[in-house]
Every structure is written in C-alpha cells, then in structure tokens.
Amino acid sequence: MRKSPGLSDYLWAWILLLSTLTGRSYGxxxxxxxxxxxxxxxxxxxxxxxxxxxxxxxxxxxxxLHYCIFEYTIDVFFRQSWKDERLKFKGPMxxxxxxxxMASKIWTPDTFFHNGKKSVAHNxxxxxxxxxxxxxxxxxxxxxxxxxxxxxxHLEDFPMDAHACPLKFGSFIKHERSLAxxxxxxxxxxxxxxxxxxxxxxxxxxYVVMTTHFHLKRKIGYFVIQTYLPCIMxxxxxxxxxxxxxxxxPARTVFGVTTVLxxxxxxxxxxxxxxxxxxxxxxxxx
Numbered sequence: 001m002r003k004s005p006g007l008s009d010y011l012w013a014w015i016l017l018l019s020t021l022t023g024r025s026y027g028x029x030x031x032x033x034x035x036x037x038x039x040x041x042x043x044x045x046x047x048x049x050x051x052x053x054x055x056x057x058x059x060x061x062x063x064x065l066h067y068c069i070f071e072y073t074i075d076v077f078f079r080q081s082w083k084d085e086r087l088k089f090k091g092p093m094x095x096x097x098x099x100x101x102m103a104s105k106i107w108t109p110d111t112f113f114h115n116g117k118k119s120v121a122h123n124x125x126x127x128x129x130x131x132x133x134x135x136x137x138x139x140x141x142x143x144x145x146x147x148x149x150x151x152x153x154h155l156e157d158f159p160m161d162a163h164a165c166p167l168k169f170g171s172f173i174k175h176e177r178s179l180a181x182x183x184x185x186x187x188x189x190x191x192x193x194x195x196x197x198x199x200x201x202x203x204x205x206x207y208v209v210m211t212t213h214f215h216l217k218r219k220i221g222y223f224v225i226q227t228y229l230p231c232i233m234x235x236x237x238x239x240x241x242x243x244x245x246x247x248x249x250p251a252r253t254v255f256g257v258t259t260v261l262x263x264x265x266x267x268x269x270x271x272x273x274x275x276x277x278x279x280x281x282x283x284x285x286x
Contacts, residue, residue, distance in 0.1 A: 071117060072165050073148045074214070080109055080141045088137040100129040108141060114168035114209060115150045122146070159223045163216045170209040230266045234259060 084107065089096070113119055121143060122128040128144035151165035241255035 070151055070153050071148055072151045075146050078143055078145050080111060081139065082109065083138045085137050087133055089135055094135050096133040098131040100127040103129055103131045103141065110172045111169055112172045113147055113149060114170065115166060116147050117150060118148045120146045159218050159220060164213045165216060167212045168209050170207060234262050
C-alpha cells in the first residue's frame with residue numbers, strides 16, 4: 001500500500017528549493033550587485049585621485065624642466081641696398097662713404113630677423129656701420145651683426161646628420177606692394193649658402209620674407225678614428241681566439257684578457273674625452 005505525501009514532505013521540499021535558490025544567488029551575484037560594487041570602486045578611486053589636488057596649479061609645477069636648445073649663432077656683415085631718388089648728387093666723386101652718423105639721418109629699411117632670438121649690433125670702438133651713396137641715389141648700408149637664431153635639428157642619423165639652418169629676415173611694417181625685397185647674388189660670398197625668396201600670407205596683407213639656409217654637416221673622420229675603428233678592432237681581436245686550437249689555453253686566455261683590457265682602456269678614454277669636451281668651448285672642427 002503506497003503512502004501519500006504529508007505536510008512534512010512538502011516542508012522538506014520547500015526547504016530544499018529555497019536552499020538551492022539561495023546557493024545560486026550566493027554563488028553568482030546579480031547584475032545590481034556588480035553595478036553597486038563598480039560604483040563603489042570608482043568612487044574610491046576618484047576620492048583618492050582628488051586627495052590633495054589643487055586645480056589652480058599646472059601639471060609638473062616645481063619639477064625638473066627638460067628642454068633642448070636648437071639654435072645657432074652667426075657673425076655676419078649684413079648689407080642692404082636700395083635707391084632713394086632724393087639723395088642724388090653731382091660732384092667730383094661718384095661714391096660717398098659715410099659713417100653711422102649720416103645713417104641715422106636718412107631713411108633705412110626696418111629689417112628684422114623672423115626666427116632670431118637675439119641680435120646684437122657691434123659698437124666697438126664705434127658702431128660698425130658703413131653707408132655708401134652713389135651719384136644716382138643708390139645706397140649700400142653695411143653693418144656687423146651677431147645673430148642667434150632658431151634651427152630645427154633632426155639628430156636621428158648622428159653623427160652622419162646634416163642640417164639646413166634658416167635665417168629669415170624681412171621688413172617689419174612694409175608689405176610687398178610698398179616695399180619689394182630681392183637678393184643680389186654677387187653680395188653672397190659664403191660658400192655652401194643658398195638664398196631663395198618665399199612669401200608668407202597674413203590676414204593684414206602679403207609680406208616678403210627672405211630665407212637663407214646654412215647647410216651644416218659633421219666631419220665624420222673624428223668619429224671614425226675615435227669610435228668606429230676602436231670598436232671594429234676590438235671585435236676582430238675578440239674573434240681571433242675562436243680560430244685557435246681549443247687545447248691552446250694560454251693563447252686563448254691572452255686574447256681574452258687583451259680584449260677586456262682594450263675595452264676597459266677605450267671606455268676610460270671615451271669618458272675622459274667626454275669630460276674634456278664638456279669643459280671646452282664650442283668650435284666648428286666637429
């Protein structure tokens with residue numbers, strides 16, 4: 001005779017079902033619980049980030065400043081020539097050679113260097129300026145300047161790198177229609193120098209900017225003697241020991257010790273040369 005399920009059996013079934021559901025909920029958290037945990041984590045991270053943060057100060061304030069100086073300095077005799085019909089004259093001479101006193105009394109071009117950081121006119125013992133006026137009113141204005149200008153450099157191919165340092169100059173106020181600027185090739189005597197005319201367009205008008213490029217290149221002979229040849233000879237010397245008989249232990253030891261001593265001596269020499277170069281003034285031999 002089969003016994004019918006009683007109340008106790010139903011209670012046990014409900015208990016098992018609830019325990020199963022509870023176990024699943026504990027083992028696999030719901031989506032709401034995950035979102036709540038992520039929100040709590042993000043809140044803690046933001047609180048930690050803003051702890052001691054002052055939005056009035058820029059990033060990196062008070063730290064070490066890293067910068068690279070991409071510039072060059074050039075000492076030039078800057079010559080400008082123009083024609084002024086008001087300065088025509090007739091006399092026994094065809095050219096008048098005058099000093100800076102006369103140059104300050106006549107009109108001169110307002111030329112400036114676009115990429116110049118600092119320009120100095122030499123004034124020892126007198127201002128180094130010379131003005132020539134011909135009988136037809138043509139003027140040649142010469143002055144000695146030391147210009148420090150910007151030069152973008154790409155040092156990826158060091159020491160076989162080459163640079164074209166520009167020197168840009170033009171009128172500060174006058175635009176192209178009122179003051180045309182050109183280059184006289186016979187006045188350019190610096191070897192390796194290229195001059196060309198370029199126009200820059202601005203909202204207030206069209207201006208002429210003269211650009212002169214100085215092509216700079218390192219002398220590779222210094223680096224070949226000081227760096228490449230010692231490295232090549234050291235590598236060749238270290239490979240000789242592999243061609244010796246493996247039973248010739250003294251000979252192989254001598255080559256190994258000689259290689260180590262050579263590398264040590266070369267590294268010490270390079271360190272000493274580097275220290276000397278830091279103390280030596282800048283020169284154009286390299």
